[in-house]
Amino acid sequence: MNEFELIAQWTRSLPGNASVVVGPGDDCAVLDSGQPGRYLLLKTDAVVQGIHFSPDAEPERIGHKALGRCLSDIAAMAGRPIAALVTMALPNDFAPAFLQCIYSGMNRLAEQHGVAIVGGETTTNPERLLISVCLLGDVAAHKCILRSGAKSGDALFVTGELGGSLAGRHLEFEPRLAEARWLADQFPIHSMIDLSDGLAGDLRHVLQCSHVGAEVLARAIPISRAARLQAKAESSAKTPLLAALSDGEDFELLFTVAGRDAVPLLDAWKKQFPGLRLSCIGRITSTPGLKLRDKTGVHSLEAHGYVHFA
Amino acid sequence: MNEFELIAQWTRSLPGNASVVVGPGDDCAVLDSGQPGRYLLLKTDAVVQGIHFSPDAEPERIGHKALGRCLSDIAAMAGRPIAALVTMALPNDFAPAFLQCIYSGMNRLAEQHGVAIVGGETTTNPERLLISVCLLGDVAAHKCILRSGAKSGDALFVTGELGGSLAGRHLEFEPRLAEARWLADQFPIHSMIDLSDGLAGDLRHVLQCSHVGAEVLARAIPISRAARLQAKAESSAKTPLLAALSDGEDFELLFTVAGRDAVPLLDAWKKQFPGLRLSCIGRITSTPGLKLRDKTGVHSLEAHGYVHFA
Numbered sequence: 001m002n003e004f005e006l007i008a009q010w011t012r013s014l015p016g017n018a019s020v021v022v023g024p025g026d027d028c029a030v031l032d033s034g035q036p037g038r039y040l041l042l043k044t045d046a047v048v049q050g051i052h053f054s055p056d057a058e059p060e061r062i063g064h065k066a067l068g069r070c071l072s073d074i075a076a077m078a079g080r081p082i083a084a085l086v087t088m089a090l091p092n093d094f095a096p097a098f099l100q101c102i103y104s105g106m107n108r109l110a111e112q113h114g115v116a117i118v119g120g121e122t123t124t125n126p127e128r129l130l131i132s133v134c135l136l137g138d139v140a141a142h143k144c145i146l147r148s149g150a151k152s153g154d155a156l157f158v159t160g161e162l163g164g165s166l167a168g169r170h171l172e173f174e175p176r177l178a179e180a181r182w183l184a185d186q187f188p189i190h191s192m193i194d195l196s197d198g199l200a201g202d203l204r205h206v207l208q209c210s211h212v213g214a215e216v217l218a219r220a221i222p223i224s225r226a227a228r229l230q231a232k233a234e235s236s237a238k239t240p241l242l243a244a245l246s247d248g249e250d251f252e253l254l255f256t257v258a259g260r261d262a263v264p265l266l267d268a269w270k271k272q273f274p275g276l277r278l279s280c281i282g283r284i285t286s287t288p289g290l291k292l293r294d295k296t297g298v299h300s301l302e303a304h305g306y307v308h309f310a
Numbered sequence: 311m312n313e314f315e316l317i318a319q320w321t322r323s324l325p326g327n328a329s330v331v332v333g334p335g336d337d338c339a340v341l342d343s344g345q346p347g348r349y350l351l352l353k354t355d356a357v358v359q360g361i362h363f364s365p366d367a368e369p370e371r372i373g374h375k376a377l378g379r380c381l382s383d384i385a386a387m388a389g390r391p392i393a394a395l396v397t398m399a400l401p402n403d404f405a406p407a408f409l410q411c412i413y414s415g416m417n418r419l420a421e422q423h424g425v426a427i428v429g430g431e432t433t434t435n436p437e438r439l440l441i442s443v444c445l446l447g448d449v450a451a452h453k454c455i456l457r458s459g460a461k462s463g464d465a466l467f468v469t470g471e472l473g474g475s476l477a478g479r480h481l482e483f484e485p486r487l488a489e490a491r492w493l494a495d496q497f498p499i500h501s502m503i504d505l506s507d508g509l510a511g512d513l514r515h516v517l518q519c520s521h522v523g524a525e526v527l528a529r530a531i532p533i534s535r536a537a538r539l540q541a542k543a544e545s546s547a548k549t550p551l552l553a554a555l556s557d558g559e560d561f562e563l564l565f566t567v568a569g570r571d572a573v574p575l576l577d578a579w580k581k582q583f584p585g586l587r588l589s590c591i592g593r594i595t596s597t598p599g600l601k602l603r604d605k606t607g608v609h610s611l612e613a614h615g616y617v618h619f620a
Contacts, residue, residue: 014420017393044430048434082341099320116329117325134395136350
């Protein structure tokens with residue numbers, strides 16, 4: 001067991017109370033609001049200089065990413081974001097103007113999605129900038145979509161194009177809030193997650209929470225231009241397919257619906273969101289495990305996207 | 311204007327929305343819950359190794375402090391804490407057993423106050439441990455106590471004893487949740503804040519928010535044993551009075567009530583909380599500014615507790 005698995009183990013036995021609908025392990029915590037038919041959603045996330053953004057990243061984009069990551073998690077539950085708090089842990093050498101640009105990027109994204117920024121704290125983290133965001137949202141109880149609802153026979157969908165996010169998209173992605181709410185309004189979506197760890201890793205989270213498996217079609221996976229360009233530019237780079245399976249930080253939606261809803265959903269999506277690709281990339285199976293089907297056959301797929309050609 | 315004042319300025323023009331009752335500038339953000347007569351409270355705070363705790367601090371106490379600081383802010387609004395999220399930003403050399411003890415300290419405090427810990431994130435902060443906590447609470451709308459309600463003629467009260475917190479109390483203080491809710495239930499409390507920056511600094515926050523002044527009686531300020539011992543041990547140390555005015559991290563409650571309620575409140579408090587000192591330390595005045603009265607006369611008091619003997 002590695003250190004992060006240990007932590008995951010401890011966080012399974014955390015204190016609860018009657019307000020908890022869904023505790024650790026989904027995109028957001030889900031809480032009883034006391035208001036019939038409505039849940040509260042709570043999410044926190046941090047970005048750290050040198051880990052989630054490079055020291056020369058544009059400050060507006062750092063702010064965008066810090067808030068955008070939390071918004072993407074609210075989207076994954078088909079929720080509505082309400083208000084955010086921001087903790088800025090500032091290095092010794094921070095420049096006020098740089099920080100003001102971070103706020104600009106964050107404020108612009110907040111305004112786009114009607115989110116209030118209601119305060120936060122400023123503290124010191126001498127060696128590097130760290131921004132922690134806490135986001136409150138809500139959702140109609142019957143429209144809240146969890147990771148745990150995937151069913152055998154479901155069609156598996158993903159929005160957008162995957163892979164190569166580090167080339168720039170990870171700092172400027174658009175959280176899929178409107179798309180997720182439209183999906184929950186129009187179709188009985190069984191499960192949903194946002195792609196932060198990479199398609200293979202995040203799909204595995206859905207499968208584990210839902211106690212099912214999946215078969216993904218290699219040729220149906222939407223591969224981004226950035227992933228193709230990277231593969232071409234460097235002979236040592238991942239293949240475009242592996243990049244799309246494993247790169248992470250795509251911040252697209254992965255969701256499942258009953259097989260019979262797949263074609264009507266695709267048709268309705270194209271009318272509603274003509275500018276955003278939606279791909280049916282496979283199906284949920286009753287046999288546990290994640291399989292990848294390509295022209296050579298069916299292969300086991302590791303969490304990190306590596307394919308076992310047994 | 312220093313850098314932190316600049317930040318304070320930017321955070322005055324953050325995006326809002328219809329859910330915001332009180333935005334940045336009070337102990338917690340106050341949000342309309344959609345439930346008539348109830349507000350939601352949202353707070354975030356971080357503790358950083360080397361800043362808020364020393365590298366050799368006991369891990370259980372680090373966990374206690376990380377959650378306790380947020381609980382103290384919920385107390386300052388007379389609120390009820392509901393659920394917390396915890397972001398652990400781990401240094402490269404962290405020991406899993408150390409981290410487990412941090413969770414133990416946090417979990418024990420959470421259980422004491424009926425708070426659920428509903429998840430969070432684990433990330434990397436290579437040089438030092440940083441723990442960011444986000445806490446959701448609620449409060450009956452008519453019992454929510456702000457910093458801005460102090461009125462000329464109010465009596466000024468403080469719980470516990472002040473100063474010298476760094477000798478140990480800052481890692482093991484008890485957030486005054488039950489006391490604050492009892493106060494709000496029993497008396498029309500006009501304003502309240504928790505003492506994190508030190509009596510002089512935090513009282514100044516109340517005065518600025520309420521557009522009033524205050525006169526504090528030097529001999530009425532409850533000085534902790536730790537502050538007295540420190541003054542005795544080192545000739546270069548602050549006087550006990552200055553420590554009580556300026557040390558910070560007391561996490562006691564400072565509040566004001568109408569002058570006519572002062573004596574009944576003190577009497578009822580002694581019956582309800584016989585183990586916790588409550589001191590009337592002065593009164594709110596219509597003239598702005600913070601004054602300290604001692605046997606030599608009335609002096610102006612700086613935010614950092616320094617007394618001007620003009």
